[in-house]
Amino acid sequence: MFNKETKTALEAQEAALRLAFAPIAFQATRALRDMGILTAVSNSRSTGITIEEIMEQTKLSRYAVRVLLEAGLGMELIIVNNKRYTLTKTGYFILHDRLTRINMDFSQDICYKGMNHLQESLREGKPAGLKELGPWDTIYPGLSLLPPEIGKSWFDFDHYYSDLATPAALDIVFEKKPKKLLDIGGNTGKWALACTAKDPDVEITIFDLPGQANIAQQKLKDAGVDHRVNFHIANILHEEIPFPAGFDAIWMSQFLDCFSEAEIVSILKRCREALNEDGIIYILEPFWDRQQFKSAAFCLQQTSLYFTAMANGNSQMYHSEDFLQCIDDAGLKVISANDQMGINYTLLQCQKK
Amino acid sequence: MFNKETKTALEAQEAALRLAFAPIAFQATRALRDMGILTAVSNSRSTGITIEEIMEQTKLSRYAVRVLLEAGLGMELIIVNNKRYTLTKTGYFILHDRLTRINMDFSQDICYKGMNHLQESLREGKPAGLKELGPWDTIYPGLSLLPPEIGKSWFDFDHYYSDLATPAALDIVFEKKPKKLLDIGGNTGKWALACTAKDPDVEITIFDLPGQANIAQQKLKDAGVDHRVNFHIANILHEEIPFPAGFDAIWMSQFLDCFSEAEIVSILKRCREALNEDGIIYILEPFWDRQQFKSAAFCLQQTSLYFTAMANGNSQMYHSEDFLQCIDDAGLKVISANDQMGINYTLLQCQKK
Numbered sequence: 060m061f062n063k064e065t066k067t068a069l070e071a072q073e074a075a076l077r078l079a080f081a082p083i084a085f086q087a088t089r090a091l092r093d094m095g096i097l098t099a100v101s102n103s104r105s106t107g108i109t110i111e112e113i114m115e116q117t118k119l120s121r122y123a124v125r126v127l128l129e130a131g132l133g134m135e136l137i138i139v140n141n142k143r144y145t146l147t148k149t150g151y152f153i154l155h156d157r158l159t160r161i162n163m164d165f166s167q168d169i170c171y172k173g174m175n176h177l178q179e180s181l182r183e184g185k186p187a188g189l190k191e192l193g194p195w196d197t198i199y200p201g202l203s204l205l206p207p208e209i210g211k212s213w214f215d216f217d218h219y220y221s222d223l224a225t226p227a228a229l230d231i232v233f234e235k236k237p238k239k240l241l242d243i244g245g246n247t248g249k250w251a252l253a254c255t256a257k258d259p260d261v262e263i264t265i266f267d268l269p270g271q272a273n274i275a276q277q278k279l280k281d282a283g284v285d286h287r288v289n290f291h292i293a294n295i296l297h298e299e300i301p302f303p304a305g306f307d308a309i310w311m312s313q314f315l316d317c318f319s320e321a322e323i324v325s326i327l328k329r330c331r332e333a334l335n336e337d338g339i340i341y342i343l344e345p346f347w348d349r350q351q352f353k354s355a356a357f358c359l360q361q362t363s364l365y366f367t368a369m370a371n372g373n374s375q376m377y378h379s380e381d382f383l384q385c386i387d388d389a390g391l392k393v394i395s396a397n398d399q400m401g402i403n404y405t406l407l408q409c410q411k412k
Numbered sequence: 413m414f415n416k417e418t419k420t421a422l423e424a425q426e427a428a429l430r431l432a433f434a435p436i437a438f439q440a441t442r443a444l445r446d447m448g449i450l451t452a453v454s455n456s457r458s459t460g461i462t463i464e465e466i467m468e469q470t471k472l473s474r475y476a477v478r479v480l481l482e483a484g485l486g487m488e489l490i491i492v493n494n495k496r497y498t499l500t501k502t503g504y505f506i507l508h509d510r511l512t513r514i515n516m517d518f519s520q521d522i523c524y525k526g527m528n529h530l531q532e533s534l535r536e537g538k539p540a541g542l543k544e545l546g547p548w549d550t551i552y553p554g555l556s557l558l559p560p561e562i563g564k565s566w567f568d569f570d571h572y573y574s575d576l577a578t579p580a581a582l583d584i585v586f587e588k589k590p591k592k593l594l595d596i597g598g599n600t601g602k603w604a605l606a607c608t609a610k611d612p613d614v615e616i617t618i619f620d621l622p623g624q625a626n627i628a629q630q631k632l633k634d635a636g637v638d639h640r641v642n643f644h645i646a647n648i649l650h651e652e653i654p655f656p657a658g659f660d661a662i663w664m665s666q667f668l669d670c671f672s673e674a675e676i677v678s679i680l681k682r683c684r685e686a687l688n689e690d691g692i693i694y695i696l697e698p699f700w701d702r703q704q705f706k707s708a709a710f711c712l713q714q715t716s717l718y719f720t721a722m723a724n725g726n727s728q729m730y731h732s733e734d735f736l737q738c739i740d741d742a743g744l745k746v747i748s749a750n751d752q753m754g755i756n757y758t759l760l761q762c763q764k765k
Contacts (some may be wrong), residue, residue: 061485061491061492062491062492062493063491063498064491064501065488065500065641066488066500066501066502067501068501069705069707071500071501071502071504071745072501072505072509072706072707073487073706074505074709075502075505075506075509075512076505076511076512076515076707076710076711077430077515077707077710078437078441078487078502078506078512078516079506079512079515079516079519079711080515080519080521080525080710080714080715081435081437081438082434082438082523083519083523083527083714083715083717083718084431084433084434084437084521085431085438085527086528086531086717086721087528087530087531087714088431088434090530090531090534093531094531097613116553118536119535119627120534122537122672122726122728123534123535123537123720125728125734126534126716126717126719126728127534127721128729129700129713129716130713130716130717130727131713132414132709132713133414133700133706133709133710133713134431134710135418135419135427138413138414138415138416138417138606139414139415147417147419147424148417148419148421148423148424148425149419149424149428149431151424151426151451152424152427152428153428156428158429159425159428159429159431159432161427162432162433164430166432166433166434166435166436167435170435170436171435171528172525172528174435174438174439175439175524175525176437177439177440177442178439178445178446178447181443181447181472181476181480182471182472182476184473184475184476184500204580233482254461260625265597279590289634295647295712309418321477321584327477332640334550347482347486348484348717352422352426352485353426354422354425354426354429354430354641355644356486357426357429357430357433357486357487358429358432358433358630360482360485360486361433361440361481361486361755362433362436363438363479363482363483364436364439364440364479364706365436365484366479367476367479367480368439372473375475375478375479375482378446378482381478382463392711407663
């Protein structure tokens with residue numbers, strides 16, 4: 060993957076021109092999806108549907124329907140035979156595939172405007188596009204303050220992948236029956252809840268920022284397990300605030316990709332100190348070089364630029380080699396790497412060297 | 413073209429995900445091009461270049477170079493072998509192909525922000541994205557007022573294709589030795605200048621808006637042919653202002669696509685009145701259904717949405733069938749259609765029915 064030329068000159072020119080018109084094609088795709096045209100075409104199945112029938116169903120002008128259908132032909136979302144339009148497989152994925160929809164909504168609601176500041180972000184090492192969403196230094200304190208429909212696009216994107224990966228990881232973590240588990244970046248408390256349900260004896264400590272911790276606290280109370288969950292509320296980048304210690308297991312899911320390599324090393328060094336002698340650090344991360352499908356790697360590689368322009372300006376979805384170097388630099392060794400978590404995650408188990 | 417499914421399910425999912433991340437991929441491509449990374453990779457030819465060498469040449473951080481290179485792998489602009497990056501054919505087109513560059517600059521400078529208002533534009537029949545460029549009802553009065561670097565992207569896009577198509581068209585128009593020629597949408601006077609150079613006896617009348625006419629007037633004066641060129645300065649949509657009349661030839665290049673079908677019929681009816689009995693109306697237009705290559709059709713289909721969101725809200729790059737219907741409705745007949753003009757233009761010759 061990524062080491063061979065795959066295209067003829069003609070195919071390459073087509074790919075280049077598709078990139079050249081990408082923002083227009085993107086907005087046209089959204090309009091086709093959200094203005095009901097793809098739904099009308101999809102419902103017509105193999106019979107197909109005429110422009111007049113689509114006008115009738117969508118209440119849009121002939122002009123509006125026509126320019127969108129024609130753009131859709133070029134993007135291969137639909138095909139036309141005898142003036143009847145039918146959906147292609149690509150159109151099917153745009154309309155019906157949850158993974159595609161979540162990514163598209165994330166691109167639009169979180170990234171579209173801000174991505175216009177990508178070059179500035181890269182030069183300054185700051186998320187220069189974030190000003191399009193709000194007046195924060197990083198996106199994290201802003202997450203609970205985003206307008207609901209925009210916040211939804213972020214959380215759907217954030218949860219979709221990890222929700223598919225965590226059940227298998229939960230089994231692996233509890234094979235060793237940890238008594239004290241530190242959940243770093245505990246977020247809305249989902250993982251802590253799953254842990255208390257999995258093992259009646261485990262004691263959890265959630266380590267997160269105040270905004271997130273408040274949400275988690277309420278959820279745990281509602282579930283009646285708040286007496287088994289402690290909170291360590293702090294910004295992990297403040298190195299002078301000591302970690303709690305004495306843990307059998309430390310859990311970080313989709314957390315370290317939010318930091319630069321220097322920050323990752325600093326966090327892992329402090330995790331090392333917080334760990335019992337034979338304790339294990341469990342790290343669940345997607346690595347773009349460990350993907351089975353090129354399209355999965357592509358999604359992660361593009362998501363990196365969300366971190367650049369919108370999130371914090373210095374983190375990314377890592378190549379495993381760069382990430383493993385951080386683990387080594389922190390005085391830890393990888394004792395197990397399982398690439399079969401959910402769609403595209405790796406579960407690393409680390410111990411003190 | 414456009415009538416068959418061409419992809420496997422896996423390819424279709426990849427295409428859908430590429431669309432889902434399109435704005436990010438677009439901005440990453442621009443950053444790779446404009447921050448010197450593709451140039452550094454291109455210059456390394458088949459030897460390839462390391463990330464450290466690119467950092468040295470571009471003065472960018474490792475992080476900045478790395479996230480862009482990784483995005484570039486996913487977009488297949490580059491490949492990597494033994495940690496040395498080389499350019500793919502797609503990367504070559506992004507960096508070196510003038511057609512791709514002009515389209516990409518147009519997408520960014522004219523369309524990127526405004527395209528975020530596409531759905532509003534389609535619902536209202538107005539270019540709702542134009543407010544991102546300036547306070548005009550259509551883009552045309554704004555063209556001479558755009559900041560120079562943005563105006564350049566528009567004019568480069570506008571001229572690139574037609575400049576390649578007009579020399580052959582000039583030969584065809586002057587086969588019939590027209591004495592009086594009406595040049596509608598004369599713009600900066602390029603065509604009028606070419607006509608006066610081609611035939612020492614022809615008398616031209618340029619029909620355009622005041623802003624454009626001023627520019628043309630000066631150019632014709634500089635060339636010493638202003639005594640052979642008249643001006644009819646008016647808005648062609650004002651039906652109450654009569655056309656001049658008595659022409660052997662009427663010329664419209666890449667002009668009628670700026671209007672709705674009803675407006676095209678109105679313009680052509682008045683052209684019919686302005687024409688001598690055996691005079692000819694020459695119409696140079698790109699039609700997306702007459703393209704040899706799918707990528708050329710794709711570019712035109714996406715360009716339609718620029719008209720929707722940015723230009724005037726009701727025009728497009730037409731399918732020839734819809735356009736020919738307008739000609740028929742105006743009381744004209746096509747006596748010749750030549751699809752071999754430049755990259756992708758058709759020259760229609762029309763006479764009174």
